Amino acid sequence: MKKKVIIISVAIVLCLCIWLLAEGVFRYQANASTRAFLKSQDETIENILFARRLNISEEKLIDPFGEDGVIQILFIGLDTRVGQEVGHCDAIQLISIDTKGEGSINITAVPRGTYSPLPPGKDLQPSDYYISNACGLGGLEYGIQQIEKILGVKPDYLMVVGFSETMGILRYLNLPTTGTLQWLRNRHGYAIGELQRAHNHSTFIKQMLIKFVPTEQTKLNTALQYLVYNLIKTDLSFVQAQKIIDTISAMDIAxxxxxxxxxxxxxxxxxxxxxxxxxxxKYLEETLGPITKLLSEDDYSDITGEKVQSSLLSVIGKNKDNPDFIIWAYQNNLWLQIENDEQRLIVQFDLLKDYLPLLQSSSERRLILEDYILEMENRGEPTWQAKGKDLLMLEI
Structure with missing residues (x-):
């Protein structure tokens, strides 16, 4: 089991898909209008990624590093809110991988409060001009352009992740989900606030790479890599992602x-x-304990993990017959936010079973079921794998 966790962790970390904020911890309570906005935001992201894929050269389709041996990947964690085309760019990290010589990696943080111009025609206050709002008010493409100006670099590829995926990543890494999210989100415990938090995100990525990347080239589990890859919104192909994994493994960064x-x-x-x-x-108590009562309710500083889980399961139960909710929940991998392993498997299968009839394409239903069966096989869940096969037989 430990080996499997490491394999999954390597795939996740080497795909470098970390969204580090918990601003959306209660996003699953969204009403119908909110979910409509989130669906629109997802479509906007996919359109941007599709356009970027069209501009990838044939050489980089095979080797993402290209002739110079360098790749720049921009990672954005979105805090999606109603009324915005995409959402706030609340976690911004540029990962630069250089294969020349013995290889090197540079992780650059851009604090979300960094100054940025905003598009005209908005009702803005002087305090609104920061990079997180560039995405929220100008759209993701506009936000990326402003991030590029701050970095002085035009990234080769883009990765965007959401809250559910982050929960799944932390769980795959066998890390405490609630505590880790609080640590990553913590800015009030530092004199320089957001600046330190952004740098903490970089530190976290570095530690995870060192801890989980194997010191020797190994035959990684391609099936698990594929399943993790499907959780990420990116213009990288799966073949390119595997090339990046192999390259970092060869650097022996541990x-x-x-x-x-x-x-x-x-x-x-x-x-x-x-x-x-x-x-x-202990660390959170030392840094946040003395100021907990001074924080706003939006910080959720007094909400326990038990309350979060109870609220999540309650929302799922109340909306089990709501097609709009089922579509939204399945497409956003809502089950990944559930801490209890067995309960998570039950909810995942129930959402899968209810989601399939809402799809018109038989080939799409089969592909989803094949991915589910593959996931259950690699996770060592024969009972749920068999349930998936039973559903697949109905499509054949």
């Missing part, structure tokens, strides 16, 4: 952590604060 350098744009003095999963509660 024994040479100095190959990973961290930076922040614009430049600020920040501290390298290590993420310690075993002592995370």
């Amino acid at each position: 024994n040479h952590p100095e190959k990973i350098q961290l930076s922040i744009r614009p430049f600020h003095l920040v501290e390298d604060i290590a993420y310690d999963a075993e002592n995370i509660s």
Whole structure:
């Protein structure tokens, strides 16, 4: 089981898909109008990714690094809110991988409060001009353009992830979900606030790479990589993602952590604060405990994991016969937010079973079922794998 967790973790980390904020912890309580906006936002993201794929050269379809041996991947975590074309770019990290020599990786954070121009015609206040709003008010493409100006780099590829996927990633890494999200979200515990939090995101990525990337080239589980890849919105193909995995594995960063350098744009003095999963509660108490009562309700500082889970399951139960909710929940991998393993499997299958009749294409239903069966096989869940096969037989 430990080996399987490591394999999954490697696939996830090497795909570098980390959305590090918990701003959307209650997004699953969205009403119909909110879900309509989220659907529109998803379509906008897919349209942008499709346009970017069309501009990828034939050479990079095979080798994403190209002739210069360098790849730049922009990672964005979106905080989606009603009334916006896409949502706030609340987590922004640029991962630069250079294969020249022995190889190197640079992780650059862009704090979400960094100044940015905004499109005209908006009712804006002077305090609104920051990069997170560039995505929320101008759209994702406009936001990316402003991020590129701050970084001075035009990324080769884009990855966008959401809250459910983040929960799944942390769980696959066998990390405490609630505590880790609080650690990643923490800005009130630092004198420089958001600047330190953005740098903490970079530190977290570095630690995860060092911990989970194998020191030697190994035959990674392609099926699991594919399943994880399907959780991410990206213009990278699966073949390209595998090439990146192989390249980072060859760098032996576990024994040479100095190959990973961290930076922040614009430049600020920040501290390298290590993420310690075993002592995370103690750290949060030391940094946030004294100021907890001063935080706003939006910070959810007093909401326990039990309350979050209870609310989530309640929403799912109340909407089990609502087709709009089922579509939204399935497409957003809502079950990944459930902590209990057995309950998560039950909800995943129930959503799958209710989602399939809402699809008109038989080939699409078969593909979804094949992916589900593959996932259950690789997770060692024969009972649920058999249930998936029973559903697939109905499509044949």
